[in-house]
Amino acid sequence: MKKLSIIFIALVLLFTAACKKTDKPAVSTIDVSLTEAEKAGGVLTPEILWKYGRVGSIALSPDGSTVLYTVTHYDLATEARMTNIWSVPSAGGSAVQMTTVGGAGPQWIDNGAKIAYLEGGKVMTMKPDGTAKQEITGLQDFEILSFSPAGDMVYFTRRVKLDQTANEKYDLPKAKVRIIDDLMYRHWDYWHDYSYSHIFTASFDGSSISNEKDIMEGQRFDAPDAPWFDEADIAWSPDGKYIAYACKKLTGKAYTLSTNTDIYLYEVSTGEEKNITEGNMGYDRTPVFSPDGAMIAYSSMEEDGYESDLERMFVYNIASGERKWVSEGWDYNVGNIQWNSTGEIWFTSPYRGTQPIFKISLASGSITSVTKGDYDMGPLQLHNGVLVTGMMSMSRPTEVAAVDMLTGQFNMITDVNGHIYESIKMGKTEEKYIRTSDGKDLQNWIIYPPDFDPSKKYPALLYCKGGPQGPLGQSWSYRWNYQMMAANGYIVVAVNRRGNSGFGSYWREQISGDYGGRNIQDYLDAIDAMAKEPFVDSDRLGAVGASYGGYSVFYLAGIHNKRFKAFVSHCGVYNTIAEYGSTEEYWYPNKDYQGAPWDKPQPPGYNKFSPHTMVDKWDTPILIITGANDFRIPYSQSLEAFNSAQLRGVPSRLLFFENEGHWVTKPQNAVIWQKEFFEFLDTYLK
Secondary structure (H helix, E strand, O other), rough: OOOOOOOOOOOOOOOOOOOOOOOOOOOOOOOOOHHHHHHHHHHHHHHHHHOOOOEEEEEEEEHHHEEEEEEOOOOOOOOOEEEEEEEEOOOOOOEEOOOOHHHHHHHHHHHEEEEEEEEEEEEEEEEEOOOEEEEEEEEOOOOOEEEOOOOOOEEEEEEEEOOOOHHHHOOOOOOOOOOOOOOEEEEEEEOOOOOOEEEEEEEEEEOOOEEEEEOOOOOOOOOOOOOOOOOOHEEEOOOEEEEEEOEEEEEEEEHHOOOOOOOEEEEEEOOOEEOOOOOOOEEEEEEEOOEEEEEEEEEOOOOOOOOOOOOEEEEEEEEOEEEOOOOOOOOOEEEEEEEEEOOEEEEOOOOOOOEEEEEEEOOOOOOOEOOOOOOEEEEEEEEOOOOEEEEEEOOOEEEEEOOOOOOOOOEEOOOOOOHHHHHOOOOOOEEEEOOOOOEEEEEEEEEEEOOOOOOOOOEEEEOOOOOOEEEEOOOOOOOHHHHHHHOOOOOEEEEOOOOOEEHHHHHHHOOOOOOOOOHHHHHHHHHHHOOOOOOOOEEEEEEEEEEEHHHHHHHHHOOOOOOOEEEEEEEOOOHHHHHHOOOOOHHHHHHOOOOOOOOOOOOHHHHOOOOOHHHHHHOOOEEEEOOOOOOOOOHHHHHHHHHHHOOOOOOEEEEEEEEOOOOOOEEEEEHHHHHHHHHHHHHHHO
16 A cells, blocks of 8 residues: 555565575566566566565665665465565675575665564674574564664654544444545555554664654654655754655645645754755655765755655755755756765766766766666665666666776676576667657657568557656566567657656656647657658557556647557546546646636636547547556546547557556556557557
8 A cells, every 4th residue: 555665575485495696586476487488479478577586675785785686576376575685795795695585675784794684574783694583572563664774763654543533433333434635645556544644753773662752642644755755855963863754744725735844853862853954845866965964965856736846955064054055057866965075965866868877976066977878777875986777767676786986987786687688678668769759859768569670661659657756767667568569569759858857857847738738749749750751651650658657648639630540548647627526636736737626717727628528539449557545646537538528439448456556566467467568559550
């Protein structure tokens, strides 16, 4: 339901295999080897996609010599999941499996002499060589857990029930009813459970955790903020004296209209707390203490109610209380902040379709590009002059790389899925710019089928990104996977249309209030240019997308003038007026639709840019996908679109997941998603 920062292992698989000096999966009941048929096929399939090992946590040792990382494997037949911890030298070398019956959330403690981790819901420690495993007692019922750098305390988060249920009010335990007096009664994919995520501190003596204290006692707020509950929003100071955390201290209607989170500096010994971002009305998040503990760097958005405002880097001086916008003049988002002891801060930014690493000098304010290449970098870990990062591309999910801090060159130090790439081919990816109809340079990423032959003609898919803001970078998805589309014989056209991050604030902000305008024309310009290529069959074009991408597909269906022969819309907005009345985060439509539907005059997001107003022009087959637990764009939007298509005689299919939300995350559901996706497209494009 909720995105937790430490994964609990619900299923403990019983095997006692020794640690392996390899990155290939350990022998277990989860078999991720490719079948002979899969090897012979030589391309990505839905079943192979669920054999990928997924890199999760990355933890660099204090001396910079060793990287811990987690790998999660899934069993498609049973939907069982197993996460284990691995270790590899940061300089490269053989990887060693540290746990075999489950392990997650690894942290270096005792100055690198021990590793703390979770196993089956228990807190454990072990030596860096994986020996001397023992349980830490005294802590139950927690979510995020972090050990103080000083070694004598922990903080953890736990849900604290503060609200009365209808059952309790009337002493009727079998009743199924909610009494609702305010907004935010449900969020993204879960109903409010009458409890709140609170931060606790506790003592740690090396073998047990005790003396719990709720530092948010009685507060009806979540920390970290819902719905992501991101552990990066809480941080220890190096001496363990302070905890900095982000929280939106608003409820109900006020919460749903605002993005105003603040960062609070909590002094552990006294319980005193200070809002260090007071007066800034947008998101303030991800506090990171400097190595000497004197300063805190954090990301900050200026505008209240704009969830995609520029993410700026600020530094707060604890002694003086001064706040400084250190990235002023940098027109790209800042994330994955890490301090260096030399007066530099290292970070990542979505930048022209990639996410490289940059550094900023606090003395001069100058920002320097560190890495290059068609990759997305992050998260970062920096200790003792050693920098490691997660790294993904359109052709490969996250692996761990070590980055030379002088040259920016990187060395891949893990190869979790090498056994898959020994047998299957990836299609070529290519950056391609075109000129838009209004004279702008528009970046496209083209993904070609494996063994692409330019003398042949291929069907093509226009990929419409969600968001609507945010980057279209070098991401690897376990559902909207470019290489999966290419493996099925399609050329994929992924467009960095207006609204996407990485091209400056003007490009990102243009989309607000203009949903059906320039960015939709960008899509048409891109597919029109691609359709002229000799290897593209202009009579076999499709458009696919989710969320705002689903909206884009619905909108294109009414204006495409017979360009496309098939559409796929996943969890898209069909009727903006109806969506406004049933969603939950109201800062989003108030900003992007430019107000509420009852405003006078009515904003164009409702009277001009709602796809339902053009359904009379729909004439092309469409697959519509949704989940019952999608409260961000309620599933009724997809039902409205499907019903309209059916009533108008448009060939259409509805794929409805009873136990999914805005995303499809369960293995067997995801395989059905892929198979229906391609069956529908193949019917009309092949």
